[in-house]
Each structure stands twice: as structure tokens, then as C-alpha cells.
Amino acid sequence: MTDSNRPLRVAIVGAGPAGIYAADALMKSDTAVSGRGVSIDLFERMPAPFGLIRYGVAPDHPRIKGIITALHKVLDKPQVRLLGNIDYGTDITLDDLQSFYDAVIFSTGANADRALGIPGIDLDGSYGAADFVSWYDGHPDVPREWPLTAEKVAVLGVGNVALDIARVLAKTGDELLPTEIPANVYEGLKNNKAIEVHVFGRRGPAQAKFTPLELRELDHSPTIEVIVDPEDIDYDEGSEQARRNSKQVDMVANTLQDWAIRDVGNRPHKLFLHFFESPTEVLGEDGKVVGLRTERTALDGTGNVKGTGTYKDWDVQAVYRAVGYLSQNVTQLPFDDQAGTVPNDAGRVVADDTAEGAARFMPATYVTGWIKRGPVGLIGHTKGDANETVANLLEDSANFTGAAHPDENAVIEFLEGKQVPYTTWQGWYRLDAHERSLGEPEGRERIKVVERHDMLKASEPEKA
Structure with a gap:
């Protein structure tokens, strides 16, 4: 006792x-x-x-x-x-x-990233969301560089993490420079070649897991044109019930509907939100990603979907899976x-x-x-x-x-x-002050310290 x-x-x-x-x-x-x-x-x-x-x-x-x-x-x-x-x-x-x-x-x-069991998922150019998030958030235990050579990129998943990844990939490095990103992340994003980002969901707008605020933030960037195909706006009885039961679901659906009927503008980076496309294979050549194959799906009346047997190959050179953490x-x-x-x-x-x-x-x-x-x-x-x-x-x-x-x-x-x-907690106050001092000359709130030994050093009390 x-x-x-x-x-x-x-x-x-x-x-x-x-x-x-x-x-x-x-x-x-x-x-x-x-x-x-x-x-x-x-x-x-x-x-x-x-x-x-x-x-x-x-x-x-x-x-x-x-x-x-x-x-x-x-x-x-x-x-x-x-x-x-x-x-x-x-x-x-x-x-x-x-x-x-x-x-x-x-x-x-x-x-860790939840596995996605489709052919080609392990090809060079196929990445997990958790790894990419750790890189752009300056995690000390991941590599300092990230390959950002693909001009067309696929993101698999329709949750907030998928939106984060798509938005970071579609923005310019200069747009993200005012944030706390460390120098290595800024250099990587500044040289990012992506001009098209395609987000894929196997079900419809009413089943997307975005929060309304996160979704609307996609459209705030002056460099990102968000595009939704009118053919992807579809609801069955299960979907309509979901909209009636949840204000958030209805707000997401309304936002997507509004985007689907508007004219496409001329912002330089295109971010496509695709629904009713179920990824079936990551296509490769010489061990590298060269495309994504999806099967068109259709609602079954309950809000779930079934395959239609119609497939489409998408021209992408990188695939990011954001299908859940583990x-x-x-x-x-x-x-x-x-x-x-x-x-x-x-x-x-x-x-x-x-x-x-x-x-x-x-x-x-x-x-x-x-x-x-x-x-x-x-x-x-x-x-x-x-x-x-x-x-x-x-x-x-x-x-x-x-x-x-x-x-x-x-x-x-x-x-x-x-x-x-x-x-210690006192050490965090010292590290926090150090990161803020790094950002101050550039008018930024902070610049995140990445290296573990640098974090430890900044956390130590000053020697008398």
C-alpha cells in the first residue's frame, strides 16, 4: 500500500x-x-x-x-x-x-504511417505522410533533405494531414518563410518543383474527413488554385443523412460544391481535389514512381462506395500516402x-x-x-x-x-x-528564448532548432 x-x-x-x-x-x-x-x-x-x-x-x-x-x-x-x-x-x-x-x-x-497494401507502394518516390511531416517540422531524427523534384504529385487521403501535405507541397518556400521552418526546410521548399498536386479520396465529398476551416484555408494562398471536378459532387441517401446530422460535414460539402462550379483562375500552382477515385497501384519504371492508377467508385446508397471497373492512370512522379498514423x-x-x-x-x-x-x-x-x-x-x-x-x-x-x-x-x-x-522545463524556457532570438533579426516569431545536440546545448543553463 x-x-x-x-x-x-x-x-x-x-x-x-x-x-x-x-x-x-x-x-x-x-x-x-x-x-x-x-x-x-x-x-x-x-x-x-x-x-x-x-x-x-x-x-x-x-x-x-x-x-x-x-x-x-x-x-x-x-x-x-x-x-x-x-x-x-x-x-x-x-x-x-x-x-x-x-x-x-x-x-x-x-x-508511424499506416500501411497501404497496393502494388508499387514501396517504389522510390512513394512516401509516408509522417516522414514528410517530420521533415518539414524540423524533427531531429530524420534526414535534413527531402527529394522535391516531382512536378506532379499525388496525395492519398482526405483528412487534415493530407491537406497539410498538399498545401505545403503547393505553396512556395517564400510563402512559408515567415513561419518557424528551419533553414534546411526553407531551402528544400524553395527548390520544390511541384506545380500540380492531386489529392485522392475513394469516397465522396460527404465522407471527407477535412475540417471546414482547414479546407477553406487551402484557398487563401495567392499561389494555389484549388480545383474540384463537378463530376465529383455526388450524394446518396447515406451522404445526405451525414450532412443533416453534422454541420461540419455540410459545411465541407458546401465549400466543395462552390469550388466545383466556379471558373478556374490563373494562380500558378494547381491543387486538385479528386473524389470517387480509389488508388489501386503506384506505377513504376526503373524502380521509380511514374504514375498512379485509380479505380472509379460509385456510392451504394449508404454513403459507402463500390468499384465500377473503370480505371484511370494519372501522370505523377511522387506519391504521398496520408491514410492514417499508427x-x-x-x-x-x-x-x-x-x-x-x-x-x-x-x-x-x-x-x-x-x-x-x-x-x-x-x-x-x-x-x-x-x-x-x-x-x-x-x-x-x-x-x-x-x-x-x-x-x-x-x-x-x-x-x-x-x-x-x-x-x-x-x-x-x-x-x-x-x-x-x-x-528540464527550465531548459525549455532557455531553448524557447534561443529559437525566438534566432527569428528576431528576420522579423519571425522563431526559427526552430533542428539538431538534437544544438537543442541540448541551448537548454543548458549558462555557465557561471
Whole structure:
């Protein structure tokens, strides 16, 4: 049993929105605050916090990055400590965490691309969305250069990530220069050869997963002409029902309809939104992408589609698949490879199933965010996940075995003993100030530091 005379010690692995929302939920809980209180350490693989917002949101979306302001307030609380540049499974294990903390929450997110099983998907010139997003967001663990030689590009998928990729590919480097993109990304985009970007969805406008605001933002660029074929505006009863049931679906459909009936303008870069085209094969020659084959689909009355047997080959030299993210296996936890999640019941990690079929849980081990429910929904949706997981953690807390070494200094001594160069919340303030100082001479809010060793150096306190 844990000692009720000290704060409940909780480790959260992953300092993106999901992990920070979990920390916030713990601190706001009446059970935790009015009773023994909580002491929380957030472990982050990157030297900087904020996960998806720093490394998964397009640089021309400062509105979404504004969420960082709210997350900052959580990390400023005295009950929370950030320990960055720590690789779970290498620098620290679950056994280690369980010796220092009463409970562990995993919020490791999803940073890999879901597979798309069509012929040619592995050709040179065929890319995953996650890799490209990591490149233009200045992730330290990806190559510094990206091949942008294709004049005609296909993007597979009709979600917000597909829109981000299409927009970044269609914009000029100079349009994106005022953002926080680092120099290597600007140089790459400045030399980008793309003049046509084709976005493909296998279903219709009412089934697209864009949010209305993201969709409309496509049309704001002075260099991008957004084009929708009037033949792609079609609805069946299932589609009409979806429009009646959701204001967002109806707004997206109305925007696409308006674009379909307008005259095509003369902006230099063309961005085509294609519906009812199901990718069936990436075409190659000498190991490189030379085209995309799609099958025309038709609505079946329910909002789903069926193939028509009519195929079309599209002249493209690169293909980006944005068909969903996938979480990766978490060391020492069970994992459902198909769902890409850790098996859980409302956040409690399921260890295995008994013969009677009743779930058994890993002691004091929880999940939240995309590793809990899969990579669906917007950033704000992880708040509900966090609240559910934390409520169950607190319900279970009376039966926790308790940490063997709960003193806050114990884990620091452990990391320093292993010579792990960890960063802190104070270090983030120093890195943040450094990035802002890099941007100031150019009139930019910040320029993101890319190299891990440069991030670590900027995070260190100044030597006396």
C-alpha cells in the first residue's frame, strides 16, 4: 500500500498534449488535491515538450500551435516536472519507473504511417505522410533533405494531414518563410518543383474527413488554385443523412460544391481535389514512381462506395500516402498490432485474458491519447481520454503497492548515474528564448532548432 502521508507519485511517458492533459487532470482531481496531492514527472523522448504540436502540425498553422499557451500553464505548475531527451525502453524501463512511482501513464502517441497494401507502394518516390511531416517540422531524427523534384504529385487521403501535405507541397518556400521552418526546410521548399498536386479520396465529398476551416484555408494562398471536378459532387441517401446530422460535414460539402462550379483562375500552382477515385497501384519504371492508377467508385446508397471497373492512370512522379498514423509497440506492454493500440479498458492496461474471459490489468499501468484509442480525432479530444484514465487511476490508487523509492531526487540520481543528458522545463524556457532570438533579426516569431545536440546545448543553463 502507498504511504498516504506523501503525494501520489505518477510518471507520464510522453509530454505531448495527451500526457500534459493527463497531468492537468491529475492536479484538478478533488481526490488528489484535497487529499494527499500529486507529484508528476513527464518523460519525453525529445529534448523539447509538446509532441504532436511541435512535430506534427504544419508550420503555417499558428492557430493550432496556440494550444501550447494552455499546455504551458500546466507545465508551470509546481507539482509537475519535465524530464526530456529520455528514451523510454533504453534510458529507463517500466521496472525502473515502477520503483520510483506509484503509477505510470503512457501517452506515447502515434508517429508511424499506416500501411497501404497496393502494388508499387514501396517504389522510390512513394512516401509516408509522417516522414514528410517530420521533415518539414524540423524533427531531429530524420534526414535534413527531402527529394522535391516531382512536378506532379499525388496525395492519398482526405483528412487534415493530407491537406497539410498538399498545401505545403503547393505553396512556395517564400510563402512559408515567415513561419518557424528551419533553414534546411526553407531551402528544400524553395527548390520544390511541384506545380500540380492531386489529392485522392475513394469516397465522396460527404465522407471527407477535412475540417471546414482547414479546407477553406487551402484557398487563401495567392499561389494555389484549388480545383474540384463537378463530376465529383455526388450524394446518396447515406451522404445526405451525414450532412443533416453534422454541420461540419455540410459545411465541407458546401465549400466543395462552390469550388466545383466556379471558373478556374490563373494562380500558378494547381491543387486538385479528386473524389470517387480509389488508388489501386503506384506505377513504376526503373524502380521509380511514374504514375498512379485509380479505380472509379460509385456510392451504394449508404454513403459507402463500390468499384465500377473503370480505371484511370494519372501522370505523377511522387506519391504521398496520408491514410492514417499508427502507434508503435511500447516496450514491456502488450500491443495490438492490428489496431495499433495498447489493449486497455478505459485506460487500464489489460495484461491478458483469464479463461473466463474477464480482463486482468497490469498493476498501476495506464494509457491515454492515441496509444489508448488509435489516431483519430482532434488534439482537444484527448482531454476526454485523460479524464477517463485519471479517474480510473485514482479509483485504483488505494490498492497500489507503492513506489520503493518515491523521493523526487531518486529518479534524478538514477538518470545522472547512467549519464543520461536530460532536459528540464527550465531548459525549455532557455531553448524557447534561443529559437525566438534566432527569428528576431528576420522579423519571425522563431526559427526552430533542428539538431538534437544544438537543442541540448541551448537548454543548458549558462555557465557561471
